[in-house]
Amino acid sequence: MTMPLLTQILEFLSSLSMRQIIAGLLFTSSTIAIIEAWLLSLPALLGQYVLIGLLLSRFVRPEMAMAKAITGGVSCLILLLTAWHAGWRGGPGVKAVPEPFRLFVVVLAGIAAYGLFVTYPLQGVAEEINFACYWLALMGFLAVALNREPLPVGLGLLTFKSGFEVLYATLEGSLTVAWLLAAVNILASLAIAYLASMRWEEP
């Protein structure tokens, strides 16, 4: 029962067009920037990593794309366990930025990302990678700027880093570098998880 479902999912994912993958990235990264609740933002991060893996699989060696997706999965698992364990519902005494304002800023940042993509396209890099890089980096930066708590800030940082890695994977073909970047991501996820768990401890 499980195997046919998994096969169906894989078939569906591999059938996605480039346009659909980019649309998915827009949706997941915007969700991370707009919504603070981990029940929504963590699945969005997982989806983002899957889509990044799919995007990269069209431009780089499959094992590199796979490395990104696996790393993302491990990062999400670490953060999910932390959020679950800490029963994380936002920080003690910290008032979150209202969602309508976040949506407004995300729209502005989206326009800025498109503007950067059109005005300063990175030479020798595919259009899709160019756009995804600018978009993810800006959305990640926005999530960092709009939040104060370790978990949402951490998701923003991982999104920012994904934006950079989408570009870097196409520039640097070394598998050693890819695995070192993966190690950095997992270490960063552990640090975010540690900070999120300490946030609720007594001072």
Next chain:
Amino acid sequence: MSPLLLILIPLVMAPLAYILRRLLPLAALLSAATTLAMIMLCLEIPLGASAQVLGRELALDPLSRSALFFLLALATASLSYAWPIPQGQLFPSFVLLVLALLIGAIMIRNFLIAVLLLEMAAIIAVFLIQGDRGGSTGAALGYLIVTMVAAPLLLLASWLFDLYALHPEDLTPIRYIVTLLALGFGLLLAAVPLYPWLPAIAAEAPAMVTALVVSIIEPAILFQLLSLFSRFPWLMTESQAPLIMIVGGLLTALVGGIMAFSQGDLGRLLAYSAISDLGCILVGLGMGSTSGVAAALLHVVNRSISVLLGSMSLGAIRHCLPTDSFADLGGVARRMPFTTMGIIVAGLALGGFPPFNGFASRWLIYHAAMEQDPTSAYLLILASGCVILGHVRAIRALFSAPKGAKIEREPWAAAAMIVALIILSLAMGLYPQLALEPILALVEGVGLAR
């Protein structure tokens, strides 16, 4: 003997220190003994010895050996201090992990891998900054953000270096390389205006963790910058890098000095003094002359020693008092004389007051600056005056009348270490040639100057 041992030993010992984390003094001593053994090993491994790691060459040259010896000596002192005054359960084990990665970054002959190793070391330091403290995570989160933003900038610069090497006729990448390096290194070193994370760490983290970040991680980052200047001499001759370093350095020295003057607690005062001192180092490096670069390197050594001394004294105060705010320091001078001496010497050394170590290297930087642009020398002296005045305010607070409950005396082992560093600070101030001559030989030998 392979230089790989210098990475493997701390990696093997770190889990052992972690297992012993509940017996903190024992874990601290075990880690200190490990770093001491590594110092001896570092001196035993012949120069030029190399090994292959991750398909890249790992080698011990004169510059990296000097850097390793220096960082390991500071780490030994920091870990020994965690025996009388605990710095968090993770401190002894995680410092070894940080050291393993920093050593890898220093010895590997590849900027890209070095940046990734430095990033990992900085992320591990995030755990130490938070320590066992619950509640506020601002300082640790700030450092994580800085690290994760700075590293991609440096990695992109690394890619542009390769691109420029392939097409040297196209000069466009140079501008981007310099911008990316300025932002990346500026963030990691806490240069103005990218500095706010450092005072936050000094206020929130255990004192020895501040010392780890300023005295051990920052010099390792500066080492990467120097390696780049050595490998790509055009950075100093054909780009705006020297100008950016001088202007940024002056701004860092001045803003750090002014902010140091206006602080009301010892932790932030120490951080802003260190920031101001960084400005001095950047100006010295930016001058590019043999005397300027040698003076800057000597100042890196002196700054690390002074910050370590200041952090040890700060740690002792935090151990015996609930706060390090000037308002609550009354009576400290009477009950904690060695700690008070440590604060005074560290402050005056960071401000470049004679006869302490900071003065010797600052004097050489002023001299190098005078030769090229006297205004920058005057601005550095102004910044130094602000730092000293800030410390005079702290000294007044230490000597003021006691206000609250009776203050405990500092642990004798901590006092002994503070006294040892005071003597070292004085010795390096009175006989700077002891360190300067080998540094000069290194600068000329490796070709670090223009």
